[in-house]
Structure formats: structure tokens, C-alpha cells
Amino acid sequence: MGRITLDKVAKRFGEVEVIPPLDLTIEDGEFVVFVGPSGCGKSTLLRLIAGLEDVSGGEIRIDGQNATEMPPAKRGLAMVFQSYALYPHMTVRKNIAFPLKMAGMPEEEQKRRIDNAAKILNLTDYIDRRPGQLSGGQRQRVAIGRAIVREPAAFLFDEPLSNLDAALRVGMRLEITELHSRLKTTMIYVTHDQVEAMTMADKIVVLRAGHIEQVGSPLELYRTPRNVFVAGFIGSPKMNLIEGGEAGKHGCKTIGIRPEHISVSPTEGMWKGRVGVSEHLGSDTFFYVHETGLREDMTVRVSGEVEMKSGDTVYLTPDMDKLHRFDDAGLRLS
Amino acid sequence: MSTQHSRSAARLMISPSVILLLAWMIIPLSLTLYFSFLRYNLLMPGANPFVGFENYTYFLTDPAFFTALTNTLLLVGGVLVITIIGGVLLALLLDQPMWGQGIVRILVIAPFFVMPTVSALVWKNMFMNPVNGLFAYMAKAVGLQPFDFLAVAPLASIIVIVSWQWLPFATLILLTAMQSLDSERLEAAEMDGAGPFARFFYMVVPHLSRAITVVILIQTIFLLSIFAEILVTTNGGPGNASTNLTYLVYAQSLLQFDVGGGSAGGVVAIILANIVAIFLMRMIGKNLDA
Amino acid sequence: MARAVSTNRKITVTVIAWSIGFLIFFPILWTILTSFKTEAEAIASPPSFLFFEWTTENYGIVMERSNYFLHFMNSVVISVGSTLIGLLIAVPAAWSMAFVPGKNTKNVLMWMLSTKMLPPVGVLIPIYLIFKNVGLLDTRTGLVIVLTLINLPIIIWMLYTYFKEIPVDILEAARMDGANLRNEIIYILTPMAVPGIASTMLLNIILAWNEAFWTLNLTAANAAPLTAFIASYSSPEGLFYAKLSAASTMAIAPILIMGWFSQKQLVRGLTFGAVK
Structure with a gap:
């Protein structure tokens, strides 16, 4: 079981309020991703849940039990660190055994669990090596193995993939998602990469400066961002945000249109512009369009390969159904 | 970055060291201060009047x-000058490619491990x-009068x-x-037209400044209280010619x-050492930040 | 990229470096050689360098005439004892400062270093009198106490710089894995810091072995370590060069060998990690 409730949890470092009081409930078995730009307090929030930092106010409950004052060892949570934090002087087996040893588990049960974890994570081949002899991806697996043997109430991941190269990252992303669907244990995952958030999460928590900007499923956030910040943060490439006269026509401060919701024509359309750089990914093509008469340059995403040269004139037409409108305070207008 | 638990544990674990060092400093110091006003x-x-x-x-x-x-300052200053100039030159030499560098290093480092009374x-x-x-x-071999070093020039x-x-x-x-000096930087300087001397003064010396600071700091701590060397060679003499402050106080008491x-x-x-210490602490304090 | 160096240059450098190395080492070499001579040969003119009758009689005489073994054991007990006690006190302190740094950590460290700058002669009299009154004068216990205290700042500093290099993450991982503070230090920190703790130990044994202010002033016949024992040769007895050399060789040999092994750590240790 792993239902985690944060009740008016706040954190101050001296005079600096890193996290103003916030409420959040994480249901049992949920995969929750904390996402936000660096310095938004997402890692601090995770460390508060872990017990590695004291809260300055509020209450943390794990499965209904008040855990605010509990030391990390007693909370029944497992954590995977960004640096993996493997014990360099122990073999992979001993690393994984360490939490079980600390819990005073009988040797046989320890062995059964370690072997099981090793099988799930394909660690068997290097179970007697030391972390120094492993590659980044292998170390990551060991760190996860050390977390799963404990059968914790919840897993905490602190940017676990950011030290891996791009190809490996995609693979590990998939593995963690599969692990979640197999174990069905609560997972809290911190990342600054919104792609990771979108692909892995049941529920995304978008944080900025310690505030929760929005909580929702990936598609909710994509379709109905609550404010300009979430609109700009979720989605890749970024949503085009347009202020000024064009927004005024729609009776608001800012309008937003995602690059994939703009159609392109060489002859007619709503906004006329000139193509700058175009990026060909094969599956998609991105255009950066200047001189549209709008204050901002526009990014456009077109499916497939489209021939268009720098300097060509294009006409852009937004899909009016997919237009987002925001008021003076940056909040969504429906 | 820590919790209340770990902070209180930390206070508890550091306290033996702090208490011991505090006692080591305060008790003898206040006694010294007290005695210094007594006959x-x-x-x-009998009575020890105030x-x-x-x-x-x-x-x-x-x-x-x-x-x-004067002797204390000459001793500290003289040794610092000799060891730093000699040290830089030797370090430059030992940094060159050669055969048996490890053995030469062992030979050069050896005197440091010899106890003061033996040396x-x-x-x-x-x-x-x-x-x-x-x-x-050797003097006699080349026809010179032997020189009684410790009688004629005891301090030197x-x-x-x-x-x-x-x-x-x-x-x-x-x-x-010196070995941590990036050789690419030296090569870049060479490409920029710096000759060996320019490279030494503009690249090597600034790079060494931190190490030199540290050498001055550590050596001064130890050199201010040179004692055994004086005790077993000259007993501070002849007269007071090789008496430093440490030895003088020892002799007096x-x-x-x-x-x-x-x-x-x-x-x-103590007061004089503090004056020196203030300078030194500033230096190492800067090094700590870096 | 290492550059090819002309062989001629390399030969020149090698010759110069070896000569200088030999010159610096010569007093030690000379002492060792002299210890194997007879007294007559030791002051022979011209001095014989290698072609003399080698004898080990001086070692026998030194051991026999003086209580060499007692002084040797005094040195061992005092240097090893003060180092071990120092480590016991310093490991928790260094843990605190390295992993739970507060606003004052740097000041505390600086203050500890500053106690090292206190001239020993400034506190000699009170320590001498206190020791005299409580009967610690000329005892191993007394010297262990003093040397522990004077080297404690260095031990703490050295451990601190080593501990600083251990990522906090790993200790936090241990905490998450259910380790309490004691287990964290025993199973994780200490094994990871073994190289650092070992070199701290080595360097402190060297420093304590060679300490020659307190050992000379606080001991007489009973607790005198080798530093004080050798100092007794400053009397006319020192003119027996061969015996002086034999005693000296025995006094410096163990530490010289230890020092050679620990020269790399010496730099880090004595510079408080400021030079690597």
C-alpha cells in the first residue's frame, strides 16, 4: 500500500521559502511525475517525502499514518538517486542486500528476493561485480534493484535518467514504466524533462517556484493547460504564445496554438510569413516562420517530409478548435 | 541540507572534539596568563605575590x-626563503622527464621523516x-682552515x-x-609565442601561488616553535646568538x-604568534573558498 | 600530449636530478654507513666511504648499554596510541562537519586549526605544573594525552577533506535503506573512507613519532621516546659517531619507510586538501 498525502507541507531554508504550503494526494499504485524547470522545488519536495529533509510546516501521511517526524529509515519508501548512489565498496549483490540486511531479514529470504530482482532487471551476469566495473545503464538497474527488493510502500525516483545517454534513456524509460505496470506500486518520479513526464506518468504535477501549477493526466495537461506556464512547459516543440493585437481579436491577453495545430499552405491562409530554418526529422518537419506580422516568430510542425526552402513565403492557419486563450493573469479562459 | 535528527546527531558527535580543544586552549592559557602576573x-x-x-x-x-x-624571525624567514626557492627549482627539475624519477623523489623526501633530534x-x-x-x-683537503660552524655562525x-x-x-x-598544471595551457602559451621564462613567470608561478601559500602557512606553524634543533646543537648559544623565543621561554621557566x-x-x-596567525588564516581562508 | 624529449636532454636531467637527490639524501646515507663502522673508522681521516670493515657491533652496544627497547616501545605506544584515540574522537566530528555542514562549520574548522598555531611554549608551564601535580610527568599516558590534543586538529581536517569527497547521496541512500546513524558510519562511511583514514593514521604516527617539544620537556627516564633518547647523545657521548649513528638509524628507520609509502597522502594531509 502506498497512499501518500501532503497536507499544507511547506519548506523554508532560513528566510527563503522554497515550498509554500501545498496539498497533494498520491493514490496507491499511481505513477506520479513531478516536473518543472530546475530550481522549482521538485527535488526538495521529493526529499521531504523521503524524510531526508524536515518539513517547515504541515503534515506528511503515508497510508494514513503521520510520517512527518519519522526518520527516512522508518517510512518504508525506497529511493533511486540521480547519481545512483551505489555503495562502491560492495558487490552488486551486497548493494541489493543492504536494505534487507538493515531490516534484519533472514538470509534465505534475502537470497530469494535478490535472485528475483536480478532476474527481473537482468542483473544476473554481473551480480558479483562492483559498481565501478559497470556501465551507466547497469548501475541504474542495480539502483532500481536495490529499491525493489524491499517491496516498499512507494518508490521515489530523483531524476534517475539524466546521467544516461539519449538512447539508453529511452530504453530505461520503458523499463521503468513496465516495472510499474508489473509491480503496481506507487511511484513518484522527479524530472525536468517534460517528455519523460508525458510518456511515463499517470498523473503529472507541474511545479514552479514551489507552487503546484497544475495536476492532471498527461493529456489533460496537453489539452487544457490551466495557465500560460503549463501551456509553454508541456508539449514539444513549445506552444506558440501570441500576445498583442492578434490576441485582442480573441478577447484575451494571450493566445496559444501548438505547432502541430497549424496548417501550412503556399498560397493562402490567415498569417503570411517567411520560412527561416526548417528541421527535417523524417517523420515530422519543423518550420520556424518569421515576418508573420505577429510580434512573435512561429513554430510549425508538419507531419512527414515537406519541401520548403529558407526564404519561401508561407501562409499559416491555426486550427481554431485547438486555440488556447489566457487572461491578464495568465489563467485559461474557456 | 539535513534534518533535525541529523543536525542534533552532528552536534553531539562534534562536541567531544570541541570540548577537548577548548579545554586544551583555555585552561593552560588562563593559567599562563595568571602566572605571568605573579612572582x-x-x-x-612560599607566597607567590601579585x-x-x-x-x-x-x-x-x-x-x-x-x-x-630577531632570531625567531631570521630563522622562520631564512628557512622559508631557502625552502621555497629551493623547492620551486627542485620541483621544476623533478617535473622533467627522466629515468628513475620515483627513486629520486624518495631520496629527496627522506629528510622530512628524520626526527629533529637525529638530524x-x-x-x-x-x-x-x-x-x-x-x-x-673537506676544508682541510683543499687547504682551508676548518670552520666551527655552530660556534661562529650558530643561527645560520x-x-x-x-x-x-x-x-x-x-x-x-x-x-x-606543478603536476596538476594543464600541459595544454603551457602549449597554448607556447603557441602564443611565450618563451621558457615567460611561461615560467606568467603560467607556472601563478599556478603555484596557492601551493606556495600553503607551504608558508604550514611551515610557519612548525618553524615558530623550533626547539629540539636548538636544544641539542647550541643550547641557544653562544650567549644568546641562537636563542629563539621558544627556547628563551623554555630556558626562563x-x-x-x-x-x-x-x-x-x-x-x-602567544601574542606574536597570533599576529602571524591572523595573516596566515586569511590566506588559507581564501584557499578554502577556492 | 607528452612530447618526445631528446635523449641527450633526458640524460642531462637524469644526471642532475640524481646528483641532487643523492646530496640531499647523503646525511642519512652517511649516518647509516657510519653505524656499521668501528669508532676509529668513523672518525678516520680520510673518511672511508664503502671500503671499511663492516660491523654490527654498534647496534649491539647501543641496545645493551641503554634501554633502547623501552624508548622504542615508548615511541610506538605514544605515536600509535595518540593517533588511534585522535581518530576515535575525530571521525564523528569530521562526519558532522562534512555531511551536516552548518553556518558555523567553516569557523569551527578555522578555530580548530588556530589551536594548532598556539605556540606550545605558551602553555608549557601550566601543562608541566599540572602534569607534575597529578603525576603525569614522565608517563606514557601524559604524552598520549598531549599528542592527541596537539594533533587532533590535523586529524579532523584531514578526515574532513577525505569525507567531503564522499557523495552525500550514498549516505542518504543508506538512510533510505534503513540504516541508522551507527550503521551508516560502520557499513558505509568507514569502508568508503578507508584509504583516507589509513593515510591520516600514517601521517599522524609520523608527526607524533617525530614530535620533539613535548616529548623532550615532559619526559625523563621512564617515558622518554626515541626523540628524547637520541637527545641524550648531545652530551659528549655523541662524539662516539658510530654508536650515535646506530642509535639514529634505529630511531628513523621505521618512520622513514612508512613515510616513503605515504608520501602522496602527506601532501593532501598536511595541506588540508588545498593542494592535490
Whole structure:
């Protein structure tokens, strides 16, 4: 079981309020991703849940039990660190055994669990090596193995993939998602990469400066961002945000249109512009369009390969159904 | 970044060290300060009356004090100059490609591990002795009059002995620092047209400044309280020619049993050391930040 | 990229470096050689360098005439004892400062270093009198106490710089894995810091072995370590060069060998990690 409730949890470092009081409930078995730009307090929030930092106010409950004052060892949570934090002087087996040893588990049960974890994570081949002899991806697996043997109430991941190269990252992303669907244990995952958030999460928590900007499923956030910040943060490439006269026509401060919701024509359309750089990914093509008469340059995403040269004139037409409108305070207008 | 738990554990775990060092500092210091205002001689038991600053006046106006102060500064300064210049040159030499670098390093570092009493005695008897010393023999071999180093130039002789002990330390630290100098940076300077001297003064010396700072700091701590070398070679003499502050205070208190006078001297030594320490702490404080 | 160096240059450098190395090492070499000579040969003119009758009689005489073994054991007990006690006190302190740094950590460290700058002669009299009154004068216990205290700042500093290099993450991982503070230090920190703790130990044994202010002033016949024992040769007895050399060789040999092994750590240790 792993239902985690944060009740008016706040954190101050001296005079600096890193996290103003916030409420959040994480249901049992949920995969929750904390996402936000660096310095938004997402890692601090995770460390508060872990017990590695004291809260300055509020209450943390794990499965209904008040855990605010509990030391990390007693909370029944497992954590995977960004640096993996493997014990360099122990073999992979001993690393994984360490939490079980600390819990005073009988040797046989320890062995059964370690072997099981090793099988799930394909660690068997290097179970007697030391972390120094492993590659980044292998170390990551060991760190996860050390977390799963404990059968914790919840897993905490602190940017676990950011030290891996791009190809490996995609693979590990998939593995963690599969692990979640197999174990069905609560997972809290911190990342600054919104792609990771979108692909892995049941529920995304978008944080900025310690505030929760929005909580929702990936598609909710994509379709109905609550404010300009979430609109700009979720989605890749970024949503085009347009202020000024064009927004005024729609009776608001800012309008937003995602690059994939703009159609392109060489002859007619709503906004006329000139193509700058175009990026060909094969599956998609991105255009950066200047001189549209709008204050901002526009990014456009077109499916497939489209021939268009720098300097060509294009006409852009937004899909009016997919237009987002925001008021003076940056909040969504429906 | 920590919790209340770990912070209180930390306070608990650091307290033995802090308490011990605090006691080590405060108890003897306050006693020294207290004794320094008493007329207190171990040879004259009885009342130890309060005499105000008499001991200080006596100690500070004693011509021996001035000699000892000068000697202390000469000793520290002389050894620092010799070991740093020698250390830089040796480090430059040892940084060159050569055969058996490891062995040369072992030879050069060896004197640092020799206890002060041994090195002082070996130099005094087997090298500087005017009759049987190796230097005397060498002088005679080229037809010169043997020179009684410790009688004629006692302070200079002690500076030589102490420099021999500390040169390895300076060399080792400067060599370590030099090896961390990025060779690409030197090559870039060479591409920019810097000759060997320009490279040395504009690239190597600034790179070494931090290491030199550290050498000065550490050596000064130890050099200010040179004692054994003086005790076994000259006993501070002839006269006061090789007496430093440490030795003077020692002589006053443990040879003449003048606790009051010796304590006043101790307080003066502490004040002077503090003046030096303030400079040094500033230096290392900067290094800590870097 | 290492550059090819002309062989001539390399030969020149090698010759110069070896000569200088030999010169610096010569006093030690000379002492060792002399210890194997007879007294007559030791002061022979011209001095014989290698071609003399080698004898080990001086070692026998030194051991026989003086209580060499007692002084040797004094040195061992005092240097090893003060180092071990120092480590016991310093490991928790260094843990605190390295992993739970507060606003004052740097000041505390600086203050600890500053106690090292206190001139020993400034506190000699009170320590001497206190020791005299409580009967610690000329005892091993007394010297262990003093040397522990004077080297404690260095031990703490050295451990601190080593501990600083251990990522906090790993200790936090241990905490998450259910380790309490004791287990964290025993199973994780200490094994990871073994190289650092070992070199701290080595360096402190060297420093304590060679300490020659307190050992000379606080001991007489009973607790005198080798530093004080050798100092007794400053009397005319020192003119027996061969015996002086034999005693000296025995006094420096163990530490010289230890020092050679620990020269790399010496730099880090004595510079408080400021030079690597």
C-alpha cells in the first residue's frame, strides 16, 4: 500500500521559502511525475517525502499514518538517486542486500528476493561485480534493484535518467514504466524533462517556484493547460504564445496554438510569413516562420517530409478548435 | 541540507572534539596568563605575590628578548626563503622527464621523516664538527682552515639544518601542484609565442601561488616553535646568538625555574604568534573558498 | 600530449636530478654507513666511504648499554596510541562537519586549526605544573594525552577533506535503506573512507613519532621516546659517531619507510586538501 498525502507541507531554508504550503494526494499504485524547470522545488519536495529533509510546516501521511517526524529509515519508501548512489565498496549483490540486511531479514529470504530482482532487471551476469566495473545503464538497474527488493510502500525516483545517454534513456524509460505496470506500486518520479513526464506518468504535477501549477493526466495537461506556464512547459516543440493585437481579436491577453495545430499552405491562409530554418526529422518537419506580422516568430510542425526552402513565403492557419486563450493573469479562459 | 535528527546527531558527535580543544586552549592559557602576573619561582617556595606587569617589563626589556625575537624571525624567514626557492627549482627539475624519477623523489623526501633530534645531532657532530666533521675534512683537503660552524655562525647553521629538514616538504607540495598544471595551457602559451621564462613567470608561478601559500602557512606553524634543533646543537648559544623565543621561554621557566617570568614570555609568544596567525588564516581562508 | 624529449636532454636531467637527490639524501646515507663502522673508522681521516670493515657491533652496544627497547616501545605506544584515540574522537566530528555542514562549520574548522598555531611554549608551564601535580610527568599516558590534543586538529581536517569527497547521496541512500546513524558510519562511511583514514593514521604516527617539544620537556627516564633518547647523545657521548649513528638509524628507520609509502597522502594531509 502506498497512499501518500501532503497536507499544507511547506519548506523554508532560513528566510527563503522554497515550498509554500501545498496539498497533494498520491493514490496507491499511481505513477506520479513531478516536473518543472530546475530550481522549482521538485527535488526538495521529493526529499521531504523521503524524510531526508524536515518539513517547515504541515503534515506528511503515508497510508494514513503521520510520517512527518519519522526518520527516512522508518517510512518504508525506497529511493533511486540521480547519481545512483551505489555503495562502491560492495558487490552488486551486497548493494541489493543492504536494505534487507538493515531490516534484519533472514538470509534465505534475502537470497530469494535478490535472485528475483536480478532476474527481473537482468542483473544476473554481473551480480558479483562492483559498481565501478559497470556501465551507466547497469548501475541504474542495480539502483532500481536495490529499491525493489524491499517491496516498499512507494518508490521515489530523483531524476534517475539524466546521467544516461539519449538512447539508453529511452530504453530505461520503458523499463521503468513496465516495472510499474508489473509491480503496481506507487511511484513518484522527479524530472525536468517534460517528455519523460508525458510518456511515463499517470498523473503529472507541474511545479514552479514551489507552487503546484497544475495536476492532471498527461493529456489533460496537453489539452487544457490551466495557465500560460503549463501551456509553454508541456508539449514539444513549445506552444506558440501570441500576445498583442492578434490576441485582442480573441478577447484575451494571450493566445496559444501548438505547432502541430497549424496548417501550412503556399498560397493562402490567415498569417503570411517567411520560412527561416526548417528541421527535417523524417517523420515530422519543423518550420520556424518569421515576418508573420505577429510580434512573435512561429513554430510549425508538419507531419512527414515537406519541401520548403529558407526564404519561401508561407501562409499559416491555426486550427481554431485547438486555440488556447489566457487572461491578464495568465489563467485559461474557456 | 539535513534534518533535525541529523543536525542534533552532528552536534553531539562534534562536541567531544570541541570540548577537548577548548579545554586544551583555555585552561593552560588562563593559567599562563595568571602566572605571568605573579612572582613565582619554583626554587623559592612560599607566597607567590601579585606583581602586576613586573614580569612583562622584565621580559620585554631584557636584551635577550630582542635578540630572541630577531632570531625567531631570521630563522622562520631564512628557512622559508631557502625552502621555497629551493623547492620551486627542485620541483621544476623533478617535473622533467627522466629515468628513475620515483627513486629520486624518495631520496629527496627522506629528510622530512628524520626526527629533529637525529638530524640536529647528525649535522652537528658528523658534518659541522670542526675536528672530526666531514666539512672540516673537506676544508682541510683543499687547504682551508676548518670552520666551527655552530660556534661562529650558530643561527645560520641551524637555518641550514632546519632547511634541510623542510626542503623535502616544500618540494613535494610544489611538485604535486606543478603536476596538476594543464600541459595544454603551457602549449597554448607556447603557441602564443611565450618563451621558457615567460611561461615560467606568467603560467607556472601563478599556478603555484596557492601551493606556495600553503607551504608558508604550514611551515610557519612548525618553524615558530623550533626547539629540539636548538636544544641539542647550541643550547641557544653562544650567549644568546641562537636563542629563539621558544627556547628563551623554555630556558626562563624550566632552566631558571622562573614560572612568572617564563609565563610572561609565553604570553608574549602567544601574542606574536597570533599576529602571524591572523595573516596566515586569511590566506588559507581564501584557499578554502577556492 | 607528452612530447618526445631528446635523449641527450633526458640524460642531462637524469644526471642532475640524481646528483641532487643523492646530496640531499647523503646525511642519512652517511649516518647509516657510519653505524656499521668501528669508532676509529668513523672518525678516520680520510673518511672511508664503502671500503671499511663492516660491523654490527654498534647496534649491539647501543641496545645493551641503554634501554633502547623501552624508548622504542615508548615511541610506538605514544605515536600509535595518540593517533588511534585522535581518530576515535575525530571521525564523528569530521562526519558532522562534512555531511551536516552548518553556518558555523567553516569557523569551527578555522578555530580548530588556530589551536594548532598556539605556540606550545605558551602553555608549557601550566601543562608541566599540572602534569607534575597529578603525576603525569614522565608517563606514557601524559604524552598520549598531549599528542592527541596537539594533533587532533590535523586529524579532523584531514578526515574532513577525505569525507567531503564522499557523495552525500550514498549516505542518504543508506538512510533510505534503513540504516541508522551507527550503521551508516560502520557499513558505509568507514569502508568508503578507508584509504583516507589509513593515510591520516600514517601521517599522524609520523608527526607524533617525530614530535620533539613535548616529548623532550615532559619526559625523563621512564617515558622518554626515541626523540628524547637520541637527545641524550648531545652530551659528549655523541662524539662516539658510530654508536650515535646506530642509535639514529634505529630511531628513523621505521618512520622513514612508512613515510616513503605515504608520501602522496602527506601532501593532501598536511595541506588540508588545498593542494592535490
